[in-house]
Amino acid sequence: MVYKASLGRKVFTFVNVLFLVAITLLGILPFVHLLSVSLSSNVAAMAAEVKLWPVGFTFEAYHYLGKKVEFLRSLGVSVERVVLGTIINMVLTVLAAYPLSKSNEQFRFRTLYVWFFAITMFFGGGLIPTYIVIKETALLNSIWALILPGALNVWNMVMLLNFFRNIPKDMEEAATIDGASQWSILWRIYLPVSLPALATILLFMMVGHWNSWFDGILYMNSPEKYPLQSYLSTLVTSINKKAISLDDLNALENVSEKTLRTAQIFLGALPIMLVYPFLQKYFIKGITVGSVKE
Amino acid sequence: MKGNAIQRRKMRWEFPFHMMLLPGVLVTLVYAYGPMFGIVMAFQKFDPVLSFWKSKFVGWKNFRYIFHLPEFNQVLWNTVLISVLKIGFGLLVPLLLALLLNELTKNGLKRIVQTSIFLPFFLSWTVLGGVLLELFMLKGPINSLLSGVGVEPIMFMGDGNWFRAIIVGSDVWKGMGYNMIIFLAAIVGINSSLYEAAEVDGAGKWKQMIHITLPGMAPIIILMATLSLGNILNAGFDQILILYNPIVYEHADVIDTFVYRLGIFSQQYAPAAAIGLFKSAISLGLVGFSYFLAYRFSNYRIF
Known part of the structure; x- marks a missing residue:
């Protein structure tokens, strides 16, 4: 529709665009600052001269990280966790979602299983009993402590089963008459048509594993077993102590500490920042399917 | 007799469903229901060595303790x-x-x-x-x-x-x-x-x-x-x-x-x-x- 905008409308649009651009910057500038500090010289970073552009540009911090054992080791743990954890999550989620997407006539025990899983969405044992169970099942200090407890996320399962339910049933019926097993119906009919939904939950699982840090701190006794985000959290907590101290920061901090720290934090965010703009539509689909459904 | 046969066929039909659910059920049982059962420790004088099974029950004592913190x-x-x-x-x-x-x-x-x-x-x-x-x-x-x-x-x-x-x-x-x-x-x-x-x-x-x-x-x-x-x-x-x-x-x-x-x-x-x-x-x-x-x-x- 083409019509002449009133003056008030023009002013509103102008102010609105300005405001939204400001909000956009609020989302981006903190990370620009982080990157700038990590690319600055140690002296400039220490003197807090760096704002949004590197001062005394250098790749030194990143060079140094290439040899930093703690960083590389925790990166390795994270990669292992993401790969292993995502595969297991995916298998368990698909296998649970498929039977539960059947009707009560097709699967008489469906309601029973649904309740079994649903209860865990509303009630949990809490931090301490969970810790004791992990300890009792001898998972402490093992990567499985980061994978098994959350191996089946009920929200993801519900999302997938709702998707499965909307798949037309005629192909499946034809296959059943031909004597296909449930396993091959799932594998040959359901999975191929569910690729968009699977991509969405795959992303959520990968991001979830990459980002978790507290379970690493809680269940791993030795820092050598920390995934990247847990290792980063120890760095962040160490600044925290300095952020509140009134002493001269320069004297307290090792010269290269600040640029190194920011470089590591930035690298912890980098994979997501790189991937996310391209996969955004899948995330959005997952969110709107999961929350606003009929 | 005939009812029985239908029952058996139904069970055979549903068997793969149970198998598929098994891994998810096991994990949920241990790591979601396990801790729920573990809540009994809130009523125990909990000793990590004795764990949930053998620690001594003390009633509401822990609750009285925390409310007075x-x-x-x-x-x-x-x-x-x-x-x-x-x-x-x-x-x-x-x-x-x-x-x-x-x-x-x-x-x-x-x-x-x-x-x-x-x-x-x-x-x-x-x-x-x-x-x-x-x-x-x-x-x-x-x-x-x-x-x-x-x-x-x-x-x-x-x-x-x-x-x-x-x-x-x-x-x-x-x-x-x-x-x-x-x-x-x-x-x-x-x-x-x-x-x-x-x-x-x-x-x-x-x-x-x-x-x-x-x-x-x-x-x-x-x-x-x-x-x-x-x-x-x-x-x-x-x-x-x-x-x-x-x-x-x-x-x-x-x-x-x-x-x-x-x-x-x-x-x-x-x-x-x-x-x-x-x-x-x-x-x-x-x-x-x-x-x-x-x-x-x-x-x-x-x-």
């Missing part, structure tokens, strides 16, 4: 205050942003704004916490900006009230993209003929927003507000854990962080589990109530 009331108050503020602003800000974003006519700009608002949602609190601490340090960029306009440096992370504001503000910042997407989806779902009719009747953009957009979004707003009711005792565990420090415990310590320190650091497993149970029980009530309301008023069902 000097920090308890303050921790409870911090939890409720912080989470109510988070829920309120966490709905209001994205609602406003969705309405404003919806007024943009250029799709390119809309995409850029949406992408950047949504970004912090996907980053961990370690990364965001690291960024926030760099920004709000005593000698950080925020303070140097402030000193440019003549404000004395503020110790943001060491002042209880500033700290709470940062906790609430950064949580809104992280989560606003998510809620905004849901609100935008609700706006798109409003019947466009309503707007055309309003235009014919001479209603301006402002009136259209008040009389069409907002009422059209009301169900989803109410639904989201109701569902967040269950979170009143979740004030954001890992966010506060990474950002707080002993100076601001009095203003920032919430149930989860308190349980963590009491249970894992001080090894007072049973009292910590008792606080956990106290929290879970109230949360269960709230979640149940909120789902009842959501079902009643928005016809919302999970399954």
